[in-house]
Amino acid sequence: MTQPHKILPHKILVVFGTRPEAIKLFPVIAALTADPRFTPVVCVSAQHRGMLDQVLEIAGIVPDHDLDLMKPDQTLDGLTAALLTGLGGVMDAVQPARVIVQGDTATAMAGALAAYYRKLPVDHVEAGLRSGNIYQPWPEEVNRKIIGTMASLHFAPTETAANALKREAVDPARVHVTGNTVIDALHWVTARIAADPSLASGLGELETRFAGKRIIGVTSHRRENFGGGLEAIAEAVRQIAARPDVAIIFPVHPNPNVRKVMDHALAGLDNVALIEPLDYPHFARLLSLAEIMLTDSGGVQEEAPALGKPVLVMRETTERPEGVEAGTAKLVGTETARIVTEIFTLLDDKAVYEAMARAHNPFGDGHSARRIVELLAHEIGSEA
Ligand code: UD1
Numbered sequence: 217m218t219q220p221h222k223i224l225p226h227k228i229l230v231v232f233g234t235r236p237e238a239i240k241l242f243p244v245i246a247a248l249t250a251d252p253r254f255t256p257v258v259c260v261s262a263q264h265r266g267m268l269d270q271v272l273e274i275a276g277i278v279p280d281h282d283l284d285l286m287k288p289d290q291t292l293d294g295l296t297a298a299l300l301t302g303l304g305g306v307m308d309a310v311q312p313a314r315v316i317v318q319g320d321t322a323t324a325m326a327g328a329l330a331a332y333y334r335k336l337p338v339d340h341v342e343a344g345l346r347s348g349n350i351y352q353p354w355p356e357e358v359n360r361k362i363i364g365t366m367a368s369l370h371f372a373p374t375e376t377a378a379n380a381l382k383r384e385a386v387d388p389a390r391v392h393v394t395g396n397t398v399i400d401a402l403h404w405v406t407a408r409i410a411a412d413p414s415l416a417s418g419l420g421e422l423e424t425r426f427a428g429k430r431i432i433g434v435t436s437h438r439r440e441n442f443g444g445g446l447e448a449i450a451e452a453v454r455q456i457a458a459r460p461d462v463a464i465i466f467p468v469h470p471n472p473n474v475r476k477v478m479d480h481a482l483a484g485l486d487n488v489a490l491i492e493p494l495d496y497p498h499f500a501r502l503l504s505l506a507e508i509m510l511t512d513s514g515g516v517q518e519e520a521p522a523l524g525k526p527v528l529v530m531r532e533t534t535e536r537p538e539g540v541e542a543g544t545a546k547l548v549g550t551e552t553a554r555i556v557t558e559i560f561t562l563l564d565d566k567a568v569y570e571a572m573a574r575a576h577n578p579f580g581d582g583h584s585a586r587r588i589v590e591l592l593a594h595e596i597g598s599e600a
């Protein structure tokens with residue numbers, strides 16, 4: 217009697233290297249792991265080290281491959297060269313059926329290119345975000361477009377992102393609106409904290425020190441803001457901190473170009489806490505404590521609308537217009553006077569604040585990872 221043909225689970229290589237990719241991919245890895253049709257193989261480039269490891273630990277992910285590539289103050293070309301050869305080597309060893317990358321980092325772009333060089337289908341999570349300006353965000357706008365030219369499946373978080381891909385003549389049948397997996401991650405971490413508040417209790421000392429003050433959370437790391445932009449941002453934070461009713465909690469990105477500017481301008485101010493990057497539960501706690509977020513981050517622009525937290529975005533343009541359209545996010549650029557004026561308006565004009573502080577879900581409903589895995593299963597089924 218012939219044995220029934222056993223279909224092996226499909227090996228999916230999930231490639232990432234930075235904090236935001238890890239946050240947005242751990243829900244996908246969890247969904248793949250739970251599905252008997254797939255065997256996820258996790259490869260981290262470790263383009264980030266400490267900030268990546270913070271996410272791996274909370275999400276309980278032990279990578280199958282760790283290239284450990286981060287170097288202090290790494291250059292884009294040195295990093296990209298090391299990524300391309302390193303990730304290619306892992307693909308040769310693993311021989312996956314498909315490769316998944318997320319977003320717009322150097323790791324994502326080099327991962328997609330290494331897969332393409334092997335004619336492996338590469339699927340793109342968070343596809344189609346476009347600012348229309350190749351220098352904002354830099355180099356991420358172009359990284360994302362490069363991936364878009366090679367991707368097999370494009371998982372667009374929103375209709376806006378899907379339409380951007382279709383305008384670039386991507387086959388509409390390959391584009392799927394899934395929502396953004398960052399909302400899955402946010403729901404997961406919120407539930408974890410609710411079950412075990414000690415996971416996010418490490419800000420207790422600052423909460424006591426700043427009791428009665430109005431907390432503003434700040435993050436800043438964009439490469440296009442290095443130099444003058446970061447100095448203007450630091451000066452804005454200094455001027456905001458001159459108000460006695462305000463306290464600023466600022467987890468400082470470990471990039472030396474960011475650190476030196478912020479330490480120089482802001483160290484020693486009574487109501488400014490310059491702290492190490494927070495792990496995801498503690499950052500979620502900061503999001504809930506803060507009255508306003510002031511940031512140039514991409515991910516924070518997506519999390520803030522879901523929480524109804526006004527977010528002032530220190531950029532001239534954004535590839536995530538949905539938060540601005542929803543009214544929760546506002547672009548304020550990087551000039552000191554504008555940032556200070558916008559923060560003071562939000563602090564002093566209740567009507568303006570309340571108009572921004574409404575929860576919306578333009579970026580998804582928290583079930584994006586499940587949709588992505590179903591689409592992958594459908595794709596693999598259609599290949600059989
Ligand atoms: C990268 C991504 C950017 C993303 C950001 C998230 C690219 C080109 N840029 O930018 O899209 O928004 O991550 O934070 O891929 N460092 C540490 N420890 C860490 C992480 C970084 O010390 O855990 C320092 C190192 O000196 C490193 C430097 O930061 O060389 C820059 O890291 P890099 O990944 O090149 O750039 P980011 O600015 O973090």
Ligand code: UDP
Pocket residue numbers: 235236239398435437467492493494495496499500512513514515516519
């Ligand atoms: N974040 C974090 N700890 C911090 C600052 C940010 O966990 O100290 C999270 C944040 O919630 C968001 C992501 O990191 O999900 C954003 O990462 P980052 O700003 O570094 O990158 P970007 O989103 O701009 O690419």
